[in-house]
Amino acid sequence: MFFHYKGLQFEAKPDKPDPVLAKHLQELLGGAVGEMTVAMQYLFQGWNCRVPGKYKDLILDTATEELAHVEMIATMIARLLEGAPEDAYVEAAKDPMTAAILGGTNPQHKIVTGLGPALADSAGEAWSGKYIIASGNLFADFSLNAAVEMQGRLQATRVFNMTDDPGVREMLKFNIARDTMHQNQWLAACEELKSDGLETLPSPSAFPESDQNNEYAYTLFNFSEGSQSSEGRWASGPTPDGKGTFNYVDNPQPMAPEPVLPPAPPQYYGTPS
Amino acid sequence: MFFHYKGLQFEAKPDKPDPVLAKHLQELLGGAVGEMTVAMQYLFQGWNCRVPGKYKDLILDTATEELAHVEMIATMIARLLEGAPEDAYVEAAKDPMTAAILGGTNPQHKIVTGLGPALADSAGEAWSGKYIIASGNLFADFSLNAAVEMQGRLQATRVFNMTDDPGVREMLKFNIARDTMHQNQWLAACEELKSDGLETLPSPSAFPESDQNNEYAYTLFNFSEGSQSSEGRWASGPTPDGKGTFNYVDNPQPMAPEPVLPPAPPQYYGTPS
Amino acid sequence: MFFHYKGLQFEAKPDKPDPVLAKHLQELLGGAVGEMTVAMQYLFQGWNCRVPGKYKDLILDTATEELAHVEMIATMIARLLEGAPEDAYVEAAKDPMTAAILGGTNPQHKIVTGLGPALADSAGEAWSGKYIIASGNLFADFSLNAAVEMQGRLQATRVFNMTDDPGVREMLKFNIARDTMHQNQWLAACEELKSDGLETLPSPSAFPESDQNNEYAYTLFNFSEGSQSSEGRWASGPTPDGKGTFNYVDNPQPMAPEPVLPPAPPQYYGTPS
Amino acid sequence: MFFHYKGLQFEAKPDKPDPVLAKHLQELLGGAVGEMTVAMQYLFQGWNCRVPGKYKDLILDTATEELAHVEMIATMIARLLEGAPEDAYVEAAKDPMTAAILGGTNPQHKIVTGLGPALADSAGEAWSGKYIIASGNLFADFSLNAAVEMQGRLQATRVFNMTDDPGVREMLKFNIARDTMHQNQWLAACEELKSDGLETLPSPSAFPESDQNNEYAYTLFNFSEGSQSSEGRWASGPTPDGKGTFNYVDNPQPMAPEPVLPPAPPQYYGTPS
Amino acid sequence: MFFHYKGLQFEAKPDKPDPVLAKHLQELLGGAVGEMTVAMQYLFQGWNCRVPGKYKDLILDTATEELAHVEMIATMIARLLEGAPEDAYVEAAKDPMTAAILGGTNPQHKIVTGLGPALADSAGEAWSGKYIIASGNLFADFSLNAAVEMQGRLQATRVFNMTDDPGVREMLKFNIARDTMHQNQWLAACEELKSDGLETLPSPSAFPESDQNNEYAYTLFNFSEGSQSSEGRWASGPTPDGKGTFNYVDNPQPMAPEPVLPPAPPQYYGTPS
Amino acid sequence: MFFHYKGLQFEAKPDKPDPVLAKHLQELLGGAVGEMTVAMQYLFQGWNCRVPGKYKDLILDTATEELAHVEMIATMIARLLEGAPEDAYVEAAKDPMTAAILGGTNPQHKIVTGLGPALADSAGEAWSGKYIIASGNLFADFSLNAAVEMQGRLQATRVFNMTDDPGVREMLKFNIARDTMHQNQWLAACEELKSDGLETLPSPSAFPESDQNNEYAYTLFNFSEGSQSSEGRWASGPTPDGKGTFNYVDNPQPMAPEPVLPPAPPQYYGTPS
Numbered sequence A, B, C, D, E, F: 001m002f003f004h005y006k007g008l009q010f011e012a013k014p015d016k017p018d019p020v021l022a023k024h025l026q027e028l029l030g031g032a033v034g035e036m037t038v039a040m041q042y043l044f045q046g047w048n049c050r051v052p053g054k055y056k057d058l059i060l061d062t063a064t065e066e067l068a069h070v071e072m073i074a075t076m077i078a079r080l081l082e083g084a085p086e087d088a089y090v091e092a093a094k095d096p097m098t099a100a101i102l103g104g105t106n107p108q109h110k111i112v113t114g115l116g117p118a119l120a121d122s123a124g125e126a127w128s129g130k131y132i133i134a135s136g137n138l139f140a141d142f143s144l145n146a147a148v149e150m151q152g153r154l155q156a157t158r159v160f161n162m163t164d165d166p167g168v169r170e171m172l173k174f175n176i177a178r179d180t181m182h183q184n185q186w187l188a189a190c191e192e193l194k195s196d197g198l199e200t201l202p203s204p205s206a207f208p209e210s211d212q213n214n215e216y217a218y219t220l221f222n223f224s225e226g227s228q229s230s231e232g233r234w235a236s237g238p239t240p241d242g243k244g245t246f247n248y249v250d251n252p253q254p255m256a257p258e259p260v261l262p263p264a265p266p267q268y269y270g271t272p273s
């Protein structure tokens, strides 16, 4: 169960309206690795967590914070959209600058949401439940969370460089800092799972090694021209999971013959052979 | 540019048809973390890679192998769909077992593909280009790749337990082994990026620390009831990026007042205040 | 069965081409509450209507009219896209106004449809069958229809203010009037269902009151800071359905303990607890 | 900003596992009118609300409650998925009942979420940000909210009849009661907007009547065979908005000639005429 | 503008209910090549047709007929869904046959549409505006129409073999016949475009031959192991467009060097090289 | 199994960066009929091909080439995105030309991919597995392939006219030539299927003529005003499949009465009649 405070976690107020930036900020709100994705990913991981205690609490702490980040970006977008002059469209027919600004905005910010945020990304594509993963395996999920926070921080830093509005930058500095924390926290949580003896590499670690084809578990196949790929630490030496040694196959060959499929039964009207 | 061999990388032949399993295997082919996703994710990372040499070669080696895995699963599905008796639908009206089997299959395997694989997941949802990420930042991308390989291996092990068909299991043992390699290889590649001085944590590491709000870069906010989350190593001590010390805020408060938005201009017909 | 007249229900002819406006008008054609949505929603409600007579006839009258509206907007878009000079792209490299106009257009209007309408919204997202609802319960459906007509009229009035083209405005005046009618008609139809004793509030009204937890059927829970929400008529007094009295709970508490989920069976490789 | 309580708003515990019902319950979680939709729709309406005070507070009270409902259904689904025997898939090859049950479940509940809820509907289609509307016009939005609550309650009552599990039914009785409240509350809020002189019918009411083609604002066109549609109160008498009188056109004619479109410019390679 | 007749173009009445078949029939209604696709594809081609006269009339004749086919399948589905016993779900817990039938149905037919058709395919995926193409080039569009009618007829014949219900088969015999006509008609229309001198192969034929790299316009590159592909008439002899001669390149080589991309500007935080 | 060469099939190097053109080129990469669609369509047709020999080899030759085309367009887009000045966004606030160019670009090229290609179309909509068809019937599939190549060539020629960059045009001349070849090759392959006696019109040709309602297999119904459609060769004379004679019905009538549907069972709470 949730409770909503009226105040924001951190200020989200631009110095001046900028509807083009509002369109760009949608990526941080409703993009594949935006705030909505992490909020929902963590909520579903929390509700799907079958390990009570510190892990579940950590997940739900973070999930709930991410809802506050969705709210911050949503508020920032609403404010960036304010101040459109009543005759912008008429002006645009005469003034290249007005026309250029209108051309760079999201039409749905005007027609659909009436100067509010959309649950969509910077290209206007709606947010999708397919963006989130909650597998029930905490090591796999925490690793993914750390990686998504990296992508999210990367996008926030790119948007940071697209504006010099002090208010927007102040908010982004906070978001970028939180992404730093979340990268660190999920990686620490992976370490904790190892320390607690619950999970390790390769994930899932409880799958019996005897059911894995170990002959191919530590081999790099060179399927592209050139063998520069043999020069990295992924091609020789001990593997990060501590269970094997990398080896390199320079010229891999098919291990099975061409599959020859029999004709489909006649009621499907496939082409007979 | 590519070349196609007629043989499969590894055998993909079930001992007997099983259209229900074929439906389940679609997840490994066209699901959010299936073979198509890694194939396309790595291809686009390779084509977007602006660092020539060992990294780019590694990416394209792996991308090209994943295309062979798509081919293996696709072939396995085609073979699992074979052998449907011509009068199955008439039988199903009389025989609960036939009806149950038909009920558990994907209708599009019959109606649309004519006993072939679909580019969709086990719920029949089409594969989407939104599943892939190629950001241009190799550390962020390799971290994501490792995480996706964990999710993919997890799903393959689950499907492994859903069948006792020796042929299917033999193929999955190979796929699971390759996922082990790929987890290890991408994690090793992250280490190599660090060794080479190209990237480190937090990602992206080139973003100036002075543009991050460092006050909140290593803080865990307790936004949910209970403070068990303070008991993990993510709440105190040094952070994995080696740049800070975790701290814990037990009772976080809003740092900004309630946002009060002015009315929208009249031409949008929002409710006046 | 249908028949198509060559004439339009109402004129759809702009005074001059305007490809930027064409992009905006797509929202009224293929947006979530655009003409295609109401056309298909009403058609499926009509085909799913199990009450012969005046209700079914009303639904299909309106559905068929909406097809004519789709045609009108489609025609308007085709005409707005006409007149592109052959060298616009070359000009755009030199002239800011031409560049701005091109930047504000939908690339698919040129590349994909060749100056014709797309079945998509103003952000270029394709129309989806998920936008429509036809539940078989006429009261629930007519209420939804009235609400969708409000959203549709709101969007049309916003687009009206984005252009001063007399021809476009003339068409929109007609569409806006039809939305007025349709709001009124669906609300009147809800009243008629009540008068005829077929349905009432809450919908569905045939669900036995004894199977509803009546203790919570008329309560407003204050789940957010501040209790201004207690000041409206939704917090006290008789309820619109005539069956209860609103009451207000200022400080709602969880009614069930924290859910503690047992571990998943081992074959799913969830994290053990 | 939000805070999460560990307890559930209301108990969500089935008497026994039922993975087929879990698949059905997904509709109430991630369907087009499920709990996620109302939660997000109300949150975005709240964040887009430019009228401070009782309306905004009501919206956010309700939004925050809906998050608790998402949590309840998610928890119920996780519990319904428990208890799968380790050898179910082997059994299914011999036992029609086991095969039938497996056939009726969602494969992703096993392969992807590991016995947890998905952010998808009962057909496995992912939840979409396109399901929500927050227009900035409260009358239009509250009318839509009431209608969506009707559809949601209708679906919950249908699922109620698909199970006799006492625990599931107890939760649904609560959800159905809350849908009753929410229908009433949004309709009451529409009345309050009228009383406060902020909005009325037709929505948006601030659009100048002079910019509407009033000749067609209260007319029912009979576009389908038969004129039973003339028999309802939508065809004559005063209109619900109090501004007009319904009239009926039995045999509507096109008001504009066939549109004749000129050829596209040659650089688009349309067929010349 | 359209008019709706109450009668169906052809009878759509099953001999008995069959909710599993109803799920399968959705493919013919809302699948990628189903009736909705052809109806909308032809309508948009008609509205986008800039050649008045026989071609435009043919397109709109056919489009309007396809709407009647959507109606027929929708009606058939509604009737196949009828007759569900009130206690089916309770029965399913005891009776494998009832459980099997329920397992093979679409949950949304009960929960969402209340025994009506959905605008979705047999896997429950919503119909999408992306399925249609209306390019403004009639030869390209008619060729596509003929091909889509082939795919549609193929699917209808497959469904035909999934049932022995005389009523369903009677309807499908009609639909299959219409698909025969439509294949023939669109191919004839391509011939007519050639006869009329408007378009020919390759499409678009108005593109100047001098702007095509003619060296590679009639070459088959052998990019896969084995050269059986040299044995067909696509590898030698005159080409169907009458403008060239097929030739075969057995061992194609890259014609451009490896692309080496420079680093991205620093504000994007790509990995430096 | 595949192998990747480092060189490109053909050069893909623009003379200068052009991020607006990069956005447009996405249509040829990830649009509904772009290179990704044909690559995947042919791969799945190849893997679903149950006729060994020349047909399967032809399909896989072409599929593999299309992967090289995806790579070429992806490379071209990456290069067109290069060279963005570091202060473009600050400049855009002052300079209409810079603002116009930014307005015409895809925000995700900067925020998400960091100057790389996306797996999306020119409107930013992600590529979908629904775009491809592999039915198992080669005649139906080859006909579709030819048609898709026409649409693809049409789009490439339109983009050709949107730029005068010599490098881009050089690449497009090659792509357009390959589309010419592929149109010809698939049409030749249809002829070969006929010559080999495997398939013919109407597709699928193995469906028994006795199960088709032959009375309506060659009839054009005039469902729209005007009978210009009677003037083409599709309305009289022999049909292209050589099996019938076209006939024309000027005034088609419904062949079945209005469908009257009985009420749904009470547990679905449909409106009673």
Ligand SMILES: [Ca+2]
Residues within 6 Å of the ligand: A222, A223, A224, A225, A226, A227, A228, A229, B057, B058, B061
């Ligand atoms: Ca290599």
Ligand SMILES: [Ca+2]
Residues within 6 Å of the ligand: A057, A058, A061, B222, B223, B224, B225, B226, B227, B228, B229
């Ligand atoms: Ca906590």
Ligand SMILES: [Ca+2]
Residues within 6 Å of the ligand: C222, C223, C224, C225, C226, C227, C228, C229, D057, D058, D061
């Ligand atoms: Ca409150």
Ligand SMILES: [Ca+2]
Residues within 6 Å of the ligand: C057, C058, C061, D222, D223, D224, D225, D226, D227, D228, D229
């Ligand atoms: Ca009528």
Ligand SMILES: [Ca+2]
Residues within 6 Å of the ligand: E222, E223, E224, E225, E226, E227, E228, E229, F057, F058, F061
């Ligand atoms: Ca070959």
Ligand SMILES: [Ca+2]
Residues within 6 Å of the ligand: E057, E058, E061, F222, F223, F224, F225, F226, F227, F228, F229
């Ligand atoms: Ca006609």
